Amino acid sequence: MSDDLAAQETAREQAYVDKVYAQLAVAAGNAQALAKEGHERGRLGHEGGLVERDAMVFQAARRIAQLDAAHEGLVFGRLDLHPDLDPEPRYIGRIGLRDAERESLLIDWRAPAAAVFYQATAATPQRVIRRRVLRSDGASVVGVEDELLDAEALEETGADLPIIGEGALMAQLSRARDRTMHSIVATIQAEQDQAIRAPSRGVTAISGGPGVGKTVVALHRAAYLLYTDRRRYETGGVLIVGPSGVFMRYIERVLPSLGETAVALRSLGEVVDGVRAARQDEPAVADIKGAARMAEVMRRLARQQAPGSPTEFRLFYRDDVLQLDRGSLGRIRRQLMSQGPRNRQLPRVPGALLDALWRQVRGERGRERGRSSFDEDLLGDQRFLDFITAWWPPLAAPTVLAWLRDPELLARISEDVLSAEEQRVLSASWTAMPEQPVGRDLTVQDVPLLDELRYALGDVPDRSDDEASLSDTSLLEGGHDMAELMTAADREYAPSGRAWAPPTHKIDDDPFAHVLIDEAQDLTPMQWRMIGRRGRTASWTIVGDPAQSSWPVPEEAAAARAEATEGKALHEFHLSTNYRNSSEIYDFAAAYAQRVGLDADLPTAVRSTGEEPQVVEDVADLEAAVREAVVDLAGRVGGTVGVVVPAARRSEVNKWLASWPELGEDAAGARAAVDSTVQASGEDRVVVLTGLETKGLEFDGIVVVRPQEIEDESQTGRATLYVVLTRATQLLTTVS
DSSP, rough: OHHHHHHHHHHHHHHOOOHHHHHHHEEEEOOOOOOHHHHTTSSSSSSSHHHHHHHOOOOOOOOHHHHHHHHTTTEEEEEOOOTTOSSEEEEEEEOOOOOSSOOEEEEEETTTGEEEEHHOSSSSTEEEEEEEEEEEEEEEEEEEEEOOOOHHHHHHOOOOOOOOOOOOOHHTTTTTOOOSSOOTTOOHHHHHHHHHHHHHSSSEEEESSTTTOOOHHHHHHHHHHHHHHHHHHHOOEEEESSSSSSHHHHHHHHHHHHOOOOOEEEETTSTTTTTOBBBOOOOOHHHHHHHTHHHHHHHHTTTOOOOOOSOOEEEEEEEETEEEEHHHHHHHHHHTTTTTTTGGGGGHHHHHHHHHHHHHHSHHHHHHHHHHHHHHHHHHHHHHHHHHHHSSOOOOOOHHHHHSSSHHHHHHHHTTTOOOHHHHHHHHHHTTTSSOOOOGBTTHHHHHHHHHHHOOOOOOOOOOHHHHHTTOOOOOOTSSHHHHHHHHHHTTTTGTTTTOOOBOOOOOOOOOOOEESGGGGOHHHHHHHHHHHHHTTTTTEEEEEEEEEEEEEHHHHHHHHHHHHOOOOOOOOOEOOOOSSSSHHHHHHHHHHHHOOOOOOOOOOOOOOOOOEEEEOOSHHHHHHHHHHHHHHHHHOOOEEEEOGGGGHHHHHHHHHHHHOOGGGGHHHHHHHHHTTTTSTTTTEEEEETTTGTTTTEEEEEEEHHHHHHHSSSSSSHHHHHHHEEEEEEEEEEEE
C-alpha cells in the first residue's frame, strides 16, 4: 500500500473529523447559552426562577464538562457495514453528537449501535466489512489502521474500501507511557468488551494474569454503566476503590476522558468519609490488623467504659443519700449496651440512672413528692448532668481507637482472640498514636478498624428522631418515656442554657449504587467488611488475580468477600491476553512464578521487542550500579522508568538518584533527560516505589533493586516480586 494512498485516506478522515469538531463547538455554544439563560432566570425575583436557574445551570455545566473531556481523540473509529444493513459508514467516538438536522454524526462508544465495533472478528464479522481506527493528536488525524473482517463481502459488493496499516492495537501497545493511565476505548478487544457490557445487576468478576487490561476494562465498565442507566448510577453514586494514592492518581483521568465525572475515586485509606491515610504498616502489623478476628476486638472495645470516667455517684436528696457504686453502674451499663450500639443509648442514659436512684428513695419527703418531681429535680441539678456527660460521653471512633495505646486495655479486650505476641506487635504500632488521631496519624490498615468502631459505637440519634421513635415506649419503671425526660431536662435547666442533650454524631456513609474494586486479591477481611457496608444495595465489579495477592490467608479473605456480596448474582469473565509486557519480559516473569511455586494465571503476551531482561548480579557498588541502570533505561525509552526497591531502601535510593554523577559522554543525554526526576512532581519520568506501590501501574522500563530483599519482606513477598517483574512494557533490569 503506497504512502500516497495512506495520506489520501487520512485526509479523507480528517475532513469528517473537522465536521464533527465543528458540531462539538456548536454543542458547546448551546451549553454556554443554556447556562446564560439559567442565570437570567435567577433574576426573575421569585422562587420558581431560582429553581429553574439551578436546574439549567447544573445541566449546562455537566454538558460543558462532558464536551471538554471528550475533546482529545473525539473520533476514533469507523465501521463500514454491508450496504444492505447500513450504506453509510458509522463513526464511533467518546460521546454521541448529532448535526443540525438531528442526523447522527458520531455514535457514543457505549451505545448498542457501537458494540459491534468491539465484538466483530474475522471469524464472526457480524456484517462488518472493514473496521478502521483513527489515530489522532488532538483534533488532527495522524494515521488510520484498518482490519478487513469480511473479504467475501468486500468482493461481493465491490465497495471501494482500501486497507491501511498494520493494526491499531499493536501501535497503541508500543507507545511510550506517561504517569497516568489512558483510555483504551479505541482498541478494546472482544473478550474485554464482553466484560464491559456485562449485566448491570449482581457482581461482575474480572480475572486474569498481569497485563490483560483488567483495570482499564473495569473503568470502561463504570463508564458504560453510567451511560446505560444514568439516573440510577448518578443518583446513588459509583465508588471506585484502588490499593493506593499512587494508583488512584494513575487512573484518575480515564473516566473524565470518557465523559464521566460522577464517580468517587478512593484509595483504601480514603474509603471512610473524612479520613485520608496513606502510611502503610509493616507487613507483620498489617497481617494482624487485617485479620477477620479484629472485628471481635473492635466490638469488645466499643463496649468498654471510657478511660477516666467516674466509677461512682453520690447525692443527698431530701432525707436520703443516693449512691451509684461501681457494681450498680456496671449493671446499668450492661443493660444499656444490650439494647444496641453505645451512642444510640445516649437518650436512655438519664432514665436508666434515674430509675436506679429512685429505687433508693425511702424518706417520706422524697416519696410524697413523687417520681415526676424527683426526675425534674435531678435533671435540673448540674452535678447530675455533669455526671451523665462524664460517665456516658458520646464517643467518636478515633478517640476510642486511641484507647489501644494502653497495653493493659488491649490485652483485656483481645484475650482468647490475639496471642501475646500479636498483642505486643499491635501495642508497639499504636504507642505513638495521639489521643485524638486524625487521618494523617492513622495507617491504611487502621482505617477499617476505625470504620468497624464507627458502626459498633453507632451514631447519636437526632432529638426529633428519638422523640418520634420512642414517644409510645415506656423506658422507665415510673412510667415516664424518654421524650418527657428530655423535655424536662430542657425546661429545668433552661436558665443557664446547659440542659443535658446528646450531641449529634452521625454516620453518613450511604450505600453506593455501584462499587468497583481493583486489585481485589489484596483486600484484607477487615477491608472487605469496610467496603461491604458501602455496597449493601449496590452492583459490583471486582477485579483481581489471586497469584498477585499480598494477603497471606486467601481463604479468610474469600469468606469476607462472600459475606460482602452475599445474595448477588455472579458474572465471571476471564481475560487471557497480555497486552502490556513484551513476550521477553513476561517469559522472564512467568519463569520466576513457576520457579517459586506460585499458582499463577499465565496469559499469552502478544508482542515481541527483541529486548531480553538484563540481570546485573554480584555488584561491588550498589549505588553506582543502580544509577547506571536507571540512566541506561531512561536513555532507551521515551516514557516512564520505575525504580522498585525494598521498603527499607526507599529513602536511600531516592538520595542516590537526587543528583547524577559524571558517567561519561555517552550517558550525558540520558542523564539530562532524567535529571531532577525524583522530586515531587507528578510528571516525573523516573519514580522510586516499593513493590506494593507498583500494584496496577505500568512503566516503559523497570529497574528492580535487590529483588531477593523484596521477596523476603513479607509472607507474600514472592507474589509481590512477581507483580514487580510484570510492570515493564519495554525494558527490565534487575540489580542484586
